[in-house]
Amino acid sequence: MNSDFNNWDDDLPPEPEAAYQDLVRALKRKSGFGLYFVQCTPVEADNLIIKLPQDIPHKHIEVLRLVEAIDNLYQRVAEFVQNKQIDILLIKGLEYSLYKYEKRTFGEITEGQFSNLTSVPHILNHLNQQRERFRDDFPFCFVFLLRSFSINYLIHRAPDFFDWRSGVFELPTTPELVERESNRLILLGNYEAYLKLSQEEKIEKVLEFQDLLAEQHQTEDRKVGLLFELGNLLYAAKEFEAAISSYDQALKFKPDKHEAWYNRGIALRNLGRNEEAISSYDQSVKFNPDDHQAWNNRGNTLFNLGRNEEAISSYDQAVKIKPDKHETWNNRGIALRNLGRNEEAISSYDQALKFQPDLHQAWNNRGIALFNLGRNEEAISSYDQALKFQPDFHEAWYNRGNALRNLGRNEEAISSYDQALKFQPDFHEAWNNRGVALFNLERNEEAISSYDQALKFQPDLHQAWYNKACCYALQNNVEKAIENLQIAINLNPEQCRTWAKTDSDFDSIRNDELFQELMEK
Template identity: 35%
Template sequence: MLTSNSTKFKSDEQESYLRLKRDLSWREGFGILFVRCTPVQEKRIIEEIKQDINDKTIDVLKLDHSIDNLYDLIEEKVNDNPIDILVISGLEKSLALDDYIKRTLENPKKAYQREALASLLGHLNWQRERFRDDFNCCLVFTVRKYTLKYLVRRAPDFFDWRSGVIEFPVDRDIDLLQYYTPFKANIEQQKPQQISQDIVHSSDEYYDLLKKLLLLEYENDGDLQAIHDVVESNADKLNSSFAKILKQWLLKTCAELNPEEKEAIAGIVESLCLDIAEYNLGKSANNLEIAITGLETVLQLRPRENLSKEWAKTINYIGTVYSFRIVGDKADNLEKAIACYQQALTVRTFEAFPEKWAITQNNLGIAYDDRIKGEKAENLEDAIACYQQALTVYTFEAFPEKFAMT
């Protein structure tokens, strides 16, 4: 029986989800379906499908390491209990795609040779009839964009048996796993020249921490507690050396990407920097310095002439971090914060972005209220003027909580 619960999906994702739900609800017997989605979307899809299609038996097979025989794993699942729909996740891990990407970077010709292919691909290509004959269920592979492209090229016989491909919109996000391995290899070459000698930990420790944080930010949709748990347990590594490596990684990474991919990476790093800054806000100088370094690097990747809205958002965030900054002179930091907010307001106008304009006006008011330089009375007048401006948007009727806070 079908229900109609798709509230966990964004408006642009609901169409894809409803199509998937419709397909699986009416499908009987064997079939192969590919669903292109992000890890966050994958989790929601599985939860919702289990809840919405309650007249079918649904199970999940999670692949977490390289394998060479998918048939046996499916058979084991199916033999335990009758299954109508089997969702298979982690195919990129079973194919060891990170190693493949690295080989492609090092030697493109060799990467395409037959012996360089994962043995699982041969198994999928050669034994596809066994899947059809022996499994009376629909196999739903949740995959990333790059996994889908890889299968089309390297397992065409198996892929041609698909019943369909349903693509969930990625909202300018991309799979970091696609890029991490080659970028780490590129940065490895720079270590002797560009990383200073004051590093306490090994470079690999910093890279591993960076990878863990980036993937947490991406895969958990910015789960603040998950980020803060890692930050807390790695406080000794969150220092100036980590900030330098973050900057290096980001610049080198984005130098080889197209604009859309570059912006996606920049957005993830921006979110990570804010989460790091928010941990023990105002008490951890290192965290705030990492955030400033990361955000200022993101700003370099967002030229105002091409990405004015994103540029304004980032410079507004930089202003906020400077207002809490511990390192350096407090008065100078507040001046930098004020300058950032004023620059943001050249894009965030009342006419174009009224709510963003109000946010920045409120931030500017707080900075003027705290300002050390200049005449105190004038600073307070400027602060009051900013708050009054913000209240033209933050009315009691439209934003009661923000109205009260302003």
């Protein structure tokens, strides 16, 4: 036999019970101060806390549970052990003091790595500096129950304290525990719950997933579920690249997992990688053709790329499967409107409002389509409905002002623009169009002030510069008119020269040499 295989089991981890018994024997023999580090999962730690006093009944064992980050363990221990007879102190939860130092992206939190090379967590500095006090003042054994990543922190960032170790024990996880904990994480997986976690809690949860994925007793089916949920957790943390990587790993084991393809598409779209997102949605609907959400999101992504016809086809598939999906009808209407098919767009918005009568976005979009068709009165009624359901919807107030201005109702238009600006003070288009309404009422000074506000928020808005030039031209202020017209032309030469050559507002200065020179340049 080849000698390379003689010690084939040398690298295998010890059996869980054997590792535990080694720890028990060490603690039975030890008296006085000692430092023991036990690498285990939180569940295994809880089991050990119950079992150890039963197996070492002649020693007084206490448990200090840390449930939040601390910077001073010595003080916490001193307060805890006061008036207690202790031979062994089990400490669980030290990792809470380390989570906030995990500065890398969540996707890089992997087994056996530690992160912040430029600073040492306060708790570890404290352990290094106070180790003699621990030895001199506490004549009992410390047993730290730690995650694997915490052990690495101690090795690299608290070497003085760790070097005094009396022993390090790794408790392998049993197949039954791997199955139970994996199923728990998979069954309890909830995106909304992930969103509510703090950064430290998200890191803790990521490590929990990764610990289970690394277990030798893990099955392929459970790996798929864990990787999928890990992807969802990473997505909730806005770690989109890492989420995609997790979905990809799940799909290697189960290529037809349509949920992973769908969520992968959403993550890709958040990164602006729309073409890849569409390919991912294509895979999702290939394996689950009846997923209306995948068809809808596919349509949204095509829309983002300006591929409106394809987007409409995708929306059509979505509403074929789920006819009452109001968001899809609304999105479909926007794509139709982009193609100039305003009548069809209105019908699509009407479908959205049939199923969701208070959908203010659909009322507003319907108003825009009516406005595009010159049906201003109907457009105003539609905007009014939008504002009935969402009174602070600044876009609807703005659009309503435009329709009122088209009808020559400039005073009402100004009031509508004022409402838009009340809710969105930096809305430069509203300031500009408010100026136009004031200009129509021959209130030129107020119009100029409104244009100035537009330019405060959008200095390269050529329309506002041009509109100011018109106001000054009507006031026979040739110098100011030409100065503002020059800026407008510099920003948009073709359009502004076309306007200026035909605009009657410039009649009073049209013979001015500077004006002529500007037009001829």
